[in-house]
Amino acid sequence: MPKKTLGAGFRKREDGRYESRFVVKGKRYSVYADTLAECKEKDAQLREKIRKGLYIDNQNITFDQYYKEWKAARKGTVKGNTALNAESRYKNHIGPALGKRKVVEMEKREIVKLQKDLAKKQKPSTVNATIAQVKSMLNSAVADGILTKSPAAAVKPLKDEGEKASETYHRALTVEEQTLFAELLRPEWYYELILFMLCTGVRVGEAASITWKDVDYINNMIHISTTQSRTEEGKYTVGSPKSRTSDRDIPMNEAIKEVLKSQKNKLKMVHGNVVQINQNVFESFTGKRVYDATVNSAIKRTIGRMKENGLETEHFTAHALRDTFATRYIEQGGSPQVLKTILGHSSLAMTMDLYSHVLPNTKQQEMDNIKIAF
Template sequence: MAFDKDGKTVLPANIYYDRKKEIYYADKVYKGERIYFAGKTKAEAEKRLRKRLYEIDMHISPQKKSNVTVEELFELYVGEYHPELKPTTVQQYRFLYDYYLKDFIGKVKLKNLLPYHIQKVYNHLVEKKMKQGTVNNVRKMLRTLLNEAVRRGMLSADDNPYPKVKAPSNLPVKQQRSFTEEQRDQFLQYAGKSLYANLYKLLLYTGMRVGEALALMICDVDWDNHVLHVTKNLQKTTQGVFYIETPKTRESIRDIYLVPEAEGAIKSQLELRKIIVEPIQEDIKGEFENLLFVNTKGKPVNVGSVRQSINRIVEKIRADGNNCPDIWIHAMRHGYVSIAVARGVPLEVVQANVGHTSIETTMRYLELQPDYIRKQSMKISDLYQSKEAGDKSMQ
């Protein structure tokens, strides 16, 4: 029986306190190996023992841990560990790694990785005034990689530095990503003669992702039930090769009930497509021959061309002396969410239409306009006035 340093408290069977050295020892015979660790406190000794037992279970050796760098872990993750990752996810991870992690922690061995290294990455993001979305993506990838290292036994949970570093603060103020109905209608008016005018209208009245819209086939439209079947996503490799993949998440596979404006955009696009495709029908056989949205050669639409078109439209609006916020492709989803909610559409319906996994994500897209906030605030005043009038009538 061993006692604590107070000479009274009985210690667990595997804990011993050395009074001369004023040190605790935790030991255990495990899988034929006698293991013991010292610590200034009982908790410290036990923590070191638990860590070693975990390493034995995971077949880790200190030498193995010390030889694995963050860069090697990254390559293993996007290659051997998760070959099922979508090409677009791998592209995004490689971009984030190359631009924000490689120069700071790529060559650092996992055994030597400290909170200090993670803080250096965060400091760089703050110095470069990166947007909140970019910071979140870098943090998410860091968390994923280091959790994978723990799961694979390359790093113990106690040595994982990610949870020990606070998220960056003092980031740039979030830029407005939404717009009013008037600004939406103004944009569509100026986009009238664009090759992608119908695409813009469909995006603004459905909240679809651009890749989902560009992957639509003619057969995805159910005219009888006024429904659009969203089941695919158009992507392009870094080599410029187009391919079809499943949408971003399980919830992204969905049916969208078409409002008249969206139906009108699709009908107009079918007419435009007929003009473009009929003369060159024989040249576009294959996987993409029934795409709804095509370029002037009947081929898949390049998102880069869409972005350039949007920029030209915004420049034209401003050149004419009109007020126009910055508009980009993804902002159209934000605009759809904000306008739909302001119109009284239930948030869960908006969530289903845009294909978000959670309603919290949809709420992050929500940017209420001042006029809407004012009108809703007035309703509160009306409720108080109605209550006061009712109270007086009862007196």
């Protein structure tokens, strides 16, 4: 039986990758890919660019020009928010510093300089995210055959010696704050939504995408299988959860059921005593999508009322509701392992890092419950 060929101009390299070589008007071109199908697709795209006069050869392509190719190659493979963050980092930091440089001429010292300049005004984790993006782009340039080695390969990330997440932005309300907050929240349209978040620990995007069919009264569960996020163009859409572990079921207790009952009654008043199973559980007062900003505005107004009632409260956003739920859960004897699944964390270490500050407060109570006979 004759050996199956890959096609004219295609070959499999020793490193396992595929390569296509061809000549146009005496000039040699090549593309590389991990699979034959991807290599053939890149081959066709390159030929079309050359035909239209749009191709920029490897020796002359700038970082700005390569960013457009890198961005296009990632389209559909990363979530909208991820793409938006990458666009922001490139537009505000990477492009102004490196955009006009030819990729083949870039040097390690330029990337180190960018890192040092950013470190003067940003925290290490933010700087590291930007440099990681530069590294990703240059690694892709190596894979595309533009470079033989990335000049950023030996650039080390900055050490982040700041406080742990549990000691910084992950702030939970005290019991006093929580009680007054819930009381003064009543005038807000998003009263039930915010209480729902406080009782379940869900994110705003998750709460905004829940429909009544996700509320499973038979199995006493709320199914979190979607979330609201933004596309690469900045538009809001409903899609898969933040991560695989974010797709989860949350058991309902009486407090959650009361909040849902109140919300259903509110919707019946608005929609004429009819609530559809595919209808969102929570919606804006105009019947449209719920956004983070409007929820945070309701929280901000409530904080103002708390201060008017004599309780000076540090500003917080909707994420504090998730932290408050987790803190009360642990304080009242809940298992960190179970909390991990309710919050949709990918690891127990993540849960412990965020909420370990609560555990010392429960040690005495738990020790008092241990009975050892002797």
